[in-house]
Amino acid sequence: MRIRPATKAELPTLQDIERAAGAPFRALGMAAIADDEPPGIALLEEFRRAGRAWVATEASKGEGDGTPVAYLISEPVDAAEHIEQITVHPRAARHRIGQALIEHTAQRAREAGREALTLTTFADVPWNAPYYARIGFRVLDEAELTPGLRKIRAHEAGLGLDRWPRVAMRRELTSGGTTPRSATTPRTAP
Numbered sequence: 001m002r003i004r005p006a007t008k009a010e011l012p013t014l015q016d017i018e019r020a021a022g023a024p025f026r027a028l029g030m031a032a033i034a035d036d037e038p039p040g041i042a043l044l045e046e047f048r049r050a051g052r053a054w055v056a057t058e059a060s061k062g063e064g065d066g067t068p069v070a071y072l073i074s075e076p077v078d079a080a081e082h083i084e085q086i087t088v089h090p091r092a093a094r095h096r097i098g099q100a101l102i103e104h105t106a107q108r109a110r111e112a113g114r115e116a117l118t119l120t121t122f123a124d125v126p127w128n129a130p131y132y133a134r135i136g137f138r139v140l141d142e143a144e145l146t147p148g149l150r151k152i153r154a155h156e157a158g159l160g161l162d163r164w165p166r167v168a169m170r171r172e173l174t175s176g177g178t179t180p181r182s183a184t185t186p187r188t189a190p
Helices: 008-028 043-051 098-112 129-134 149-156
Strands: 002-005 053-057 066-075 080-088 116-121 166-172
Touching: 002 098, 008 043, 008 053, 008 066, 008 080, 043 066, 053 098, 053 116, 053 166, 066 129, 080 098, 080 149, 098 116, 098 129, 116 129, 116 149, 149 166
Parallel strands: 080 116
Antiparallel strands: 002 053, 053 066, 066 080, 116 166
């Protein structure tokens, strides 16, 4: 596996990964999430141009950079690096690819002086909040939400995502933090 910046030509592939990863939500009674359109090309391009769109590839020997099987987009929110989206194609699930993308983002965030990683996700979806808790994220209570996270949560509520319980989570990036282990790979909601 290799983690590298996404290329402009790969943005439609990231959308395909998103569509494929949405299918398991249908089995949880979340058809609206399964059928939700992925982030648009223009939005993905904004993250890519800002240097905040990363892909994981499974490059075989002699194949060059390989085709993306997962991606992560993030942006600074308050003093943290906020993971806007992380998605692993189902065929590549359970190989810690998502965790590798998160660790890559954590390292870059530390280098940029960020104090934490944050994300918002579904509370009860096994590959969402329970997964992130296993790799060192904790659920934030309402009083702990920063202004930026409050804005993100309000936007999500406006999109109807609060039909299912959602949470904001945080993982500290201080030197006292640990690097947890994982058994599965994630897909957060759009």
